Amino acid sequence: MHFIQGTDYECWVVIENGPLAITITDANGESCVKAPKDYTSNDYKEAEKNSRAISLLQSGISESETNRIAGCKTAKQILDSLALAHEGTVQVKKQRIDLLMQQYESFRMHEDEPIKSMSSRFSNITNELSNLGRQFETEDIVRKILRSLTKKWR
Template sequence: MNSKSIKCPVFDGTDYGWWKTRMMHFIQGTDYECWVTIENGPLAITTTDANSVSSEKAPKDYTSDDYKKAEKNSRAISLLQSGIGESETSRIAGCKTAKQIWDSVELAHEGIVQVKKQRIDLLKQQYESFKI
């Protein structure tokens, strides 16, 4: 089975947990290196001078390997954009990397760690009061 036969899950603003899991598996199955790019950010394309100082390489100096590195972020962005519906596109409009897109949607729908813990505590309290 190839990745073209698997339909990309589209996030419409509801049921984020379902979409997140499905999208993660969809991207991993399509191109695992793209998933690594989403988790860790794009690969740095650098050059080292005679004094062993690293600096970002100018696109005009890219080698074919450098272009392959840059393409991973672009491909990951494309995969994410194909899985995000119209209701969420304004949230990711200013993002330059796939990691920024993923983190932006995640933050909007899951919140930061403290908010997640508060939600869990609230759900536990609701469950316990329902049980009584």
């Protein structure tokens, strides 16, 4: 997301919202899709945004993901396809959050576990929850880590 926004923010807008329709107002004052033969140079620049957005998305995915997006015609379709594949449906997302919250709540440092390893395990849980939209206050995380330490560390 940040790579695309930093490269071309308008491409990110096209990815989130879909391609812009190049329109013209007809004699009746109604808006209709403009034929490519009638495009101006600015129209072509707008039309290129979807292609540039697709290119940016394709450059960031693995070869194994290429088949998943092969039938997509717009950058928005690619994003939706990848989101569904990796995040799942709303129901799957909620179940994943429930599972991770259970791991968060029952988190404990293992005996003889290095602090770095424990911190890494805990960060993986909180980062996954954050990616799914479940945020924690810093003080809550610190308190949770302190409660999770073994007697040796207390």
